[in-house]
Amino acid sequence: MPAGGGSVMDTVPRQRLLQGNEIGRRDRDRWLLRNVHITIGSGQRVGLVGPTGSGKTLLLRALALLDPLDEGEVRWKGTTVRGDAVPSFRCRCIYLHQRPVLWEGTVESNLRAVFRLSVNRSRNYDGARIAHWLETLGRDASFLAKPQRALSGGEQQITALLRAIQLEPEMLLLDEPTSALDPHSTRTVESLVQGWFDERPEDRALIWVTHDRRQAERVADRVLRMERGNVMEADDAGVP
Amino acid sequence: MPGYLELTYGQVALAALLIVVNAGISLLLQLKMEKVLAIAATRTIIQLLLVGLVLEWVFHWQRWYVVMAWACLMTGVAGVTAVRRNERRYRGIWFNTIVSVWASAWIITGFVLLAVLGDVQNWYRPQYAIPLLGMVLGNTLNGISVGLSTLMETLVVGRGEVETWLCLGATRWEAARRSVQHAVRTGMIPIVNSMMVVGIVSLPGMMTGQLVSGMSPIQAVKYQIVIMFMVASATALGTVGVVLLTFARLFNADHQFLADRIVASHPPS
Numbered sequence: 001m002p003a004g005g006g007s008v009m010d011t012v013p014r015q016r017l018l019q020g021n022e023i024g025r026r027d028r029d030r031w032l033l034r035n036v037h038i039t040i041g042s043g044q045r046v047g048l049v050g051p052t053g054s055g056k057t058l059l060l061r062a063l064a065l066l067d068p069l070d071e072g073e074v075r076w077k078g079t080t081v082r083g084d085a086v087p088s089f090r091c092r093c094i095y096l097h098q099r100p101v102l103w104e105g106t107v108e109s110n111l112r113a114v115f116r117l118s119v120n121r122s123r124n125y126d127g128a129r130i131a132h133w134l135e136t137l138g139r140d141a142s143f144l145a146k147p148q149r150a151l152s153g154g155e156q157q158i159t160a161l162l163r164a165i166q167l168e169p170e171m172l173l174l175d176e177p178t179s180a181l182d183p184h185s186t187r188t189v190e191s192l193v194q195g196w197f198d199e200r201p202e203d204r205a206l207i208w209v210t211h212d213r214r215q216a217e218r219v220a221d222r223v224l225r226m227e228r229g230n231v232m233e234a235d236d237a238g239v240p
Numbered sequence: 241m242p243g244y245l246e247l248t249y250g251q252v253a254l255a256a257l258l259i260v261v262n263a264g265i266s267l268l269l270q271l272k273m274e275k276v277l278a279i280a281a282t283r284t285i286i287q288l289l290l291v292g293l294v295l296e297w298v299f300h301w302q303r304w305y306v307v308m309a310w311a312c313l314m315t316g317v318a319g320v321t322a323v324r325r326n327e328r329r330y331r332g333i334w335f336n337t338i339v340s341v342w343a344s345a346w347i348i349t350g351f352v353l354l355a356v357l358g359d360v361q362n363w364y365r366p367q368y369a370i371p372l373l374g375m376v377l378g379n380t381l382n383g384i385s386v387g388l389s390t391l392m393e394t395l396v397v398g399r400g401e402v403e404t405w406l407c408l409g410a411t412r413w414e415a416a417r418r419s420v421q422h423a424v425r426t427g428m429i430p431i432v433n434s435m436m437v438v439g440i441v442s443l444p445g446m447m448t449g450q451l452v453s454g455m456s457p458i459q460a461v462k463y464q465i466v467i468m469f470m471v472a473s474a475t476a477l478g479t480v481g482v483v484l485l486t487f488a489r490l491f492n493a494d495h496q497f498l499a500d501r502i503v504a505s506h507p508p509s
Contacts, residue, residue: 065496066406066497068492068494083494084493084495086495087495090406090407090408090495091409094408095407097400099400100404101400101401101403101404114408118414119410119411164408
């Protein structure tokens with residue numbers, strides 16, 4: 001299979017984690033995404049930038065298999081994901097909404113809830129681990145008792161992130177997670193994601209959608225640019 | 241001689257004059273409801289007289305196919321009504337709703353005609369088949385349309401929650417289970433409530449009819465108990481049916497929530 005981008009030789013061959021092949025999404029007769037190819041290897045932190053309406057969210061949702069594809073396929077470690085393989089894929093490769101949705105209850109009940117899913121049945125809620133994460137963020141256990149309604153935007157995003165990374169996903173698809181946050185909360189979210197990645201940097205990967213080029217440079221080591229439903233390496237795109 | 245007072249058209253006309261109460265209030269308070277009231281009054285009279293004529297004919301013929309044809313028409317109209325009460329639609333809603341109304345009402349009515357009344361030879365006797373089916377349809381209609389609209393409402397409003405579950409590895413059933421439970425429960429609440437107060441607060445229509453026609457109160461009550469359980473079970477079946485069929489339509493085998501399939505419609509007010 002021919003590799004795109006020509007950057008295969010300069011690094012050790014990485015395992016292909018997530019691959020979108022010929023992805024197409026349309027709204028009736030209008031194609032919103034078409035013939036999009038994207039390959040993310042383990043160890044890669046990818047920033048995805050581009051103007052509003054260029055299809056960034058649509059692509060991320062397509063990669064998480066949240067919407068039915070009109071064309072193409074999504075492969076996880078080389079295997080096409082469909083049918084009953086989808087739920088376990090989704091908890092290996094977690095999509096996080098721009099505006100997080102927390103279920104009714106406290107932070108802790110939100111964190112615990114995901115272990116009731118059949119896909120996570122073999123695992124248990126790890127309070128010590130969560131406490132460790134909270135400590136790195138400078139928060140204590142009282143945060144866990146906060147009701148979901150009382151959380152600030154930043155705290156909601158932190159809760160959503162903790163809820164996801166406690167499942168030890170190999171990949172995160174982050175859809176502008178800090179676009180509504182103040183600079184301080186933005187840094188907290190960035191450091192939490194970085195902390196998750198640094199636990200096993202060879203095995204993990206992420207795509208971080210942002211419209212802030214500087215954030216892209218902070219959180220990613222490869223930047224892709226999206227324009228009118230097409231993805232290209234940002235360096236090749238001649239960005240001003 | 242029948243055990244009830246036979247009404248003449250003159251007596252009915254006298255009762256119909258009661259509509260002047262509504263008209264008077266409308267005029268007095270300038271509600272501008274005169275036109276609607278006139279239409280409603282006229283429709284009540286014409287529809288019931290027509291149904292009366294048809295039923296006279298159906299009762300006179302006593303043929304299974306005549307009864308079945310009329311029962312099909314009743315069921316079809318009930319199904320259409322259940323859909324039309326919804327503000328949201330999806331492709332397949334007509335089929336799913338009509339099938340649910342049909343299956344639930346006919347299974348339960350069939351059970352009562354054949355097993356409870358035990359009139360296996362003449363199961364189609366219109367005197368029983370038609371009023372029983374009518375009672376079941378009229379009441380299950382509510383549960384089914386309420387269950388259906390609650391499910392769609394919950395899914396549309398709670399789309400973020402459902403998707404969040406899916407994002408964290410939930411199967412389609414795990415993601416939708418709360419919405420499904422809520423919809424079925426909401427659909428069944430009215431019948432459970434009316435079972436609580438039946439006879440005390442409300443005297444049901446069929447029982448009233450039987451009392452007027454001279455049946456002994458104990459017999460009338462026995463029929464009413466049968467009816468209540470018919471309605472309760474048919475409502476449960478129909479609501480679960482329409483909610484599960486809708487779930488299957490809005491979530492696919494790849495565990496995706498097809499929210500775009502739900503579209504708003506403008507129900508006739």
